[in-house]
Amino acid sequence: xxxxxxxxVAADMITAYGFGIPACWDxxxxxxxxxxxxxxFSTKAFQSDYAALINDLEYHGSESLVMQTLKKLFYKAAPKxxxxxxxxxxxxxGEIDLLExxxxxxxxxxxxxxxxxxxxxxxxxxxxxxxxxxxxxxxASSTTALAQAASIIRAKRSDCVIxxxxxxxxxxxxxxxxxxxxxxxxxxxxxxxxxxxxxxxEAAAFALIMSESRAKREKRKIMGKIAGWxxxxxxxxxxAPSRSGSGLAAAINKALQTADIDYNxxxxxxxxxxGTVYNDAMEMKAFSTVFGxxxxxxxxxxxxxxxxxVTAGLIEAIIALRxxxxxxxxxxVNLEEVDEDARGRVFAASCSIPKNKMALSxxxxxxxxxxxxILSEP
Amino acid sequence: xxxxxxxxxxxxxxxxxxxxxxxGLSSLPDxxxxxxxxxxxxxxxxxxxxxxCYAVGLALKNAGFGCPVKHKQAVGIIAGNGTGCLSADIxxxxxxxxxxxxxxxGSLFIYTLPSSPLSEAAIYFGLAGPLFYxxxxxxxxxxxxxLAADMIRNNEASVMLAGMxxxxxxxxxxxxxxSNNAGSILCDIAQAESILNKGTDFSNIIKEFSALQNxxxxxx
Numbered sequence: 001x002x003x004x005x006x007x008x009v010a011a012d013m014i015t016a017y018g019f020g021i022p023a024c025w026d027x028x029x030x031x032x033x034x035x036x037x038x039x040x041f042s043t044k045a046f047q048s049d050y051a052a053l054i055n056d057l058e059y060h061g062s063e064s065l066v067m068q069t070l071k072k073l074f075y076k077a078a079p080k081x082x083x084x085x086x087x088x089x090x091x092x093x094g095e096i097d098l099l100e101x102x103x104x105x106x107x108x109x110x111x112x113x114x115x116x117x118x119x120x121x122x123x124x125x126x127x128x129x130x131x132x133x134x135x136x137x138x139x140a141s142s143t144t145a146l147a148q149a150a151s152i153i154r155a156k157r158s159d160c161v162i163x164x165x166x167x168x169x170x171x172x173x174x175x176x177x178x179x180x181x182x183x184x185x186x187x188x189x190x191x192x193x194x195x196x197x198x199x200x201x202e203a204a205a206f207a208l209i210m211s212e213s214r215a216k217r218e219k220r221k222i223m224g225k226i227a228g229w230x231x232x233x234x235x236x237x238x239x240a241p242s243r244s245g246s247g248l249a250a251a252i253n254k255a256l257q258t259a260d261i262d263y264n265x266x267x268x269x270x271x272x273x274x275g276t277v278y279n280d281a282m283e284m285k286a287f288s289t290v291f292g293x294x295x296x297x298x299x300x301x302x303x304x305x306x307x308x309x310v311t312a313g314l315i316e317a318i319i320a321l322r323x324x325x326x327x328x329x330x331x332x333v334n335l336e337e338v339d340e341d342a343r344g345r346v347f348a349a350s351c352s353i354p355k356n357k358m359a360l361s362x363x364x365x366x367x368x369x370x371x372x373x374i375l376s377e378p
Numbered sequence: 379x380x381x382x383x384x385x386x387x388x389x390x391x392x393x394x395x396x397x398x399x400x401x402g403l404s405s406l407p408d409x410x411x412x413x414x415x416x417x418x419x420x421x422x423x424x425x426x427x428x429x430x431c432y433a434v435g436l437a438l439k440n441a442g443f444g445c446p447v448k449h450k451q452a453v454g455i456i457a458g459n460g461t462g463c464l465s466a467d468i469x470x471x472x473x474x475x476x477x478x479x480x481x482x483x484g485s486l487f488i489y490t491l492p493s494s495p496l497s498e499a500a501i502y503f504g505l506a507g508p509l510f511y512x513x514x515x516x517x518x519x520x521x522x523x524x525l526a527a528d529m530i531r532n533n534e535a536s537v538m539l540a541g542m543x544x545x546x547x548x549x550x551x552x553x554x555x556x557s558n559n560a561g562s563i564l565c566d567i568a569q570a571e572s573i574l575n576k577g578t579d580f581s582n583i584i585k586e587f588s589a590l591q592n593x594x595x596x597x598x
Contacts, residue, residue: 042479044480045479045480045481092491092492093467093490094462096467099464099467099468099471100471103468103471103472103475104475110464110468113464113467114460114461114462114464115460115461115462115492115513116460116461116513116514116515119513119514119515120515123515131514131515131516132514132515133512133513133514133515133518133521134458134462134511134512134513134514135510135511135512136462136491136492136493136510136511136512136513137493137509137510137511138491138493141510144508144510148525151525151528151529151532151534152525152528154532155528155531155532157524157528171479172467172470172471172474172490175474175479175482175487176470176482176484176487176490177487178482179481179482179483179484179487180484180487180488229534230534231454231507231508231509231510231534232452232506232507232508233454233497233500233505233506233507233508233509234506235450235500235501235503235504235505235506236501237501238488238494238497238498238501239484239488247506250506254534257533258532258533258534365493366488366491366493366494366497367491367493367494367496367497367498367500367509368497368500368501368509369493369497369509369510
């Protein structure tokens with residue numbers, strides 16, 4: 001059967017480093033973290049007062065943080081998005097700051113905070129005809145959304161899908177992560193032996209995905225291909241990852257199967273790498289299970305831009321594509337002394353990767369959700 | 379395999395089970411009928427998670443999977459609604475404000491993800507396949523059922539649960555290939571999609587699928 005290939009023809013992002021992919025790429029390579037002191041709300045009672053925030057957003061103003069961010073993101077890009085594109089919006093907390101505002105002002109118009117309302121606003125902003133769908137799979141949401149976009153294209157249900165992801169740092173989210181004791185006191189240090197938690201970050205990003213045949217027909221510049229994808233669940237615990245890493249390993253194996261490749265064809269791994277003790281250890285177990293003695297280099301960008309929740313997977317996929325193009329993987333920012341489990345795989349410095357190999361990008365989230373993508377050059 | 383006189387195409391995606399609960403927590407079936415083994419911490423689950431676990435349990439039982447699934451298997455689950463987890467969000471943040479904005483309650487925060495009720499069901503029933511929450515601007519159930527069918531076609535999972543969740547009601551269909559199904563077949567995916575495309579009124583959907591089930595039982 002002739003399977004349609006899904007290719008990424010456009011993408012962009014806003015992170016704490018600023019607008020655009022170059023700002024994020026250069027920021028990570030500067031090795032200076034974008035995580036800094038948080039002033040948006042009082043953090044006196046919390047585990048940490050650090051986060052990676054986007055500048056110039058108004059908190060509890062007339063518009064939600066994610067809508068302000070999406071407007072910046074699509075200010076120039078929206079007219080270039082084909083109006084027949086199907087829309088997938090990845091979000092978990094959406095416009096949660098509107099709910100905060102309602103409750104703080106002792107009002108009860110909660111309809112404004114519904115996820116389907118955000119979906120309608122996003123569709124109007126991007127100017128697509130499709131009414132769209134929301135995908136939410138905890139911190140694996142945008143990876144899951146990319147997988148579904150590729151699946152839709154492979155099934156020939158559409159030849160053009162836009163995946164948009166957004167979440168913001170609010171008192172709601174920050175207090176919740178603090179209550180779960182998941183935050184590092186200062187900066188997240190993925191794969192470091194003194195890591196003690198994650199740092200929250202906020203971001204928005206999009207990727208325009210087309211069938212390869214349409215992209216070629218329209219003479220689009222192809223950034224890369226979504227060659228494979230795999231989703232799984234640990235079926236283990238609602239907040240903690242499976243200690244064995246078997247769920248993530250299953251997702252990776254599924255992605256290799258979808259891509260119809262052997263693990264030796266993977267040249268780099270963009271890990272979820274949150275900086276929590278259990279997540280990072282679980283990931284190393286999963287990578288060892290799949291890759292054995294093959295020490296494919298692994299990196300995490302969460303020490304640089306924080307854990308951007310649902311947006312993390314999309315940003316990481318875009319950075320992984322840039323990495324394939326440049327032939328170099330980003331440094332793992334804030335890594336000082338690599339954990340024993342990660343030795344020989346994770347490095348504080350950037351390093352070159354072999355040409356003609358593919359990249360693996362993985363994410364995991366609460367509820368034991370795992371998602372893996374395999375990306376290749378055009 | 380029971381075919382009820384239809385000539386199922388071996389590779390066809392079919393609905394092989396359904397389960398639902400409605401009218402809230404006060405009218406749930408006997409717990410022992412749905413969860414024959416110990417369900418640790420069932421009491422701490424939020425309302426949407428309890429409803430989801432019941433509906434999933436009934437759907438799996440109806441599909442002949444047995445409850446609980448003894449070993450983890452590649453069964454996926456996707457479900458949605460329009461509101462996400464709005465009531466869990468309100469509960470968490472109200473409680474946080476009541477505590478003087480100093481202490482969030484982790485046990486409430488974990489349900490502020492729309493996918494958490496599905497995760498609770500996955501943990502109890504050992505569902506190790508794809509899991510996510512999906513919502514559309516309209517006809518969410520129809521959209522996500524088609525997506526679940528595509529995931530089986532693409533070999534992303536062998537069996538998928540597709541459903542709607544909420545605090546007052548939950549409804550799940552079990553989808554698989556006709557060739558992978560040891561129990562009864564309710565209808566093919568095209569018939570299911572045609573029912574779901576008529577609209578999202580919960581009671582009508584239940585009535586239509588129940589009618590199909592009763593029709594099939596009559597043929598048994």
